[in-house]
Amino acid sequence: xxxxxxxxxxxxxxxxxxxxxxxxxxxxxxxxxxxxxxxxxxxxxxxxxxxxxxxxxxxxxxxxxxxxxxxxxxxxxxxxxxxxxxxxxxxxxxxxxxxxxxxxxxxxxxxxxxxxxxxxxxxxxxxxxxxxxxxxxxxxxxxxxxxxxxxxxxxxxxxxxxxxxxxxxxxxxxxxxxxxxxxxxxxxxxxxxxxxxx
Numbered sequence: 001x002x003x004x005x006x007x008x009x010x011x012x013x014x015x016x017x018x019x020x021x022x023x024x025x026x027x028x029x030x031x032x033x034x035x036x037x038x039x040x041x042x043x044x045x046x047x048x049x050x051x052x053x054x055x056x057x058x059x060x061x062x063x064x065x066x067x068x069x070x071x072x073x074x075x076x077x078x079x080x081x082x083x084x085x086x087x088x089x090x091x092x093x094x095x096x097x098x099x100x101x102x103x104x105x106x107x108x109x110x111x112x113x114x115x116x117x118x119x120x121x122x123x124x125x126x127x128x129x130x131x132x133x134x135x136x137x138x139x140x141x142x143x144x145x146x147x148x149x150x151x152x153x154x155x156x157x158x159x160x161x162x163x164x165x166x167x168x169x170x171x172x173x174x175x176x177x178x179x180x181x182x183x184x185x186x187x188x189x190x191x192x193x194x195x196x197x198x
Contacts, residue, residue, distance in 0.1 A: 016075050016095075020054050028075045041082045044072060070094055110168070112151040113144060121168040137173055141165060142183045149185050158182060 015025055024047065031043040048068050058064040069084060070091035110118060120140045127133040144161050161182075162175035 016077075017071050020051055020071070020075070024051060024054065025075060028072065028080070032076055032080050037082055040080060044080065044082055048072060110164075113147050113164075117144060117147065118168070121165075124169050125172050137165075137175070138180075141175060141180070145182055145185055 012022070015022060017025075027043070027047050027050065031040050031047060034040045034043055048065075051068050051071065052058065052064075058067055061067065066086045069086040070088055071094070073080065073084070073088040073091045074095060117140065120136065120143075124133065124136060124140065127136065141161055144164065145158075148161070158175075158177050158180075162177055162180075165173050165175055
């Protein structure tokens with residue numbers, strides 16, 4: 001529907017810094033069109049004050065004035081010809097997106113346990129029997145139980161944990177389920193919290 005006089009945001013040009021709004025963007029465009037450098041600078045200083053009022057949380061940072069001038073530079077499409085009171089050569093970094101994170105190069109076989117548990121399996125394979133290994137077995141088994149509960153893999157029963165521990169340590173670790181006591185896992189710790197009803 002096209003009604004004369006109505007101007008929808010979807011029909012307008014995209015804002016570079018949407019946190020300042022379209023009115024500030026129009027002021028910046030107006031400043032770019034002024035004839036002299038002095039007028040443009042005076043107008044830019046007024047715009048900076050308005051930007052500061054629109055985004056007061058910027059004042060909490062030490063270099064907030066630099067940030068405001070960088071934003072103004074970007075909003076002007078780098079066309080505002082003034083004697084900049086701050087160096088705006090690094091302003092483009094604000095709009096740059098971070099590089100995607102690299103995933104682990106090795107294949108994680110047991111996603112529900114994770115890479116750290118796999119490393120523990122390898123460590124347990126090579127540890128000599130003793131108190132230190134027994135303590136690590138206890139911690140590993142309890143973490144496996146929490147992981148299974150958290151990722152909702154249906155069965156988090158003790159037999160499965162004992163079986164997985166034996167299988168992934170090449171049979172070196174055998175849990176005696178008659179004597180081994182797992183820590184109690186509270187299912188509510190893994191449920192998403194919502195708003196409490198009054």
